[in-house]
Amino acid sequence: MTRRVRLGARSRARVKAGGKLAQGRPSVSLARWREIVAEVKRRADGRCEVVFEPSHPMHHRWGSENQWACLRRGRHPHHLLKRSAGGADEADNIIWICVVCHRMTDASYLTGRLLFRREGRRLLGRVVFAPDKFSARGQG
DSSP states (O other): OOOOOOOOOOHHHHHTOOOOOOOOOOOOOHHHHHHHHHHHHHHHTBBBBOOEOOOOTEEEOOOSSEEEEEEEEOOEEEESOOOGOOOSSSSGGEEEEOHHHHHHHHHOOTTTTTEEEEEEEEEEEEEEEOOSSSHHHOOO
């Protein structure tokens, strides 16, 4: 029995031209990944690096009036731009994040999903509530 896979237009054209089915890229070696994670953890001083806009009530105030930081003990490296979306295994694309914030990055929009945006050199987190991902696209 042959399993059928639905292809997008670019994948179909690539396969038709004799190319491979997916444009995956190799990840870094395990030793290099451990170095990157150690560098990110050292940069974060072991704390969650998520800085929220002031609309998020459950996190502690830190710094100026318009910044709220999580300040929990971080436990996980998190890719800002997922590898599947072309994100790299580099320290600039990875933040050190706590369990609670990490859960919110993959939560449904109904329960509140944590999205990130760059503001200059700063990275701000924002919890977005929406009925589905399509109506949330304009909010992130």
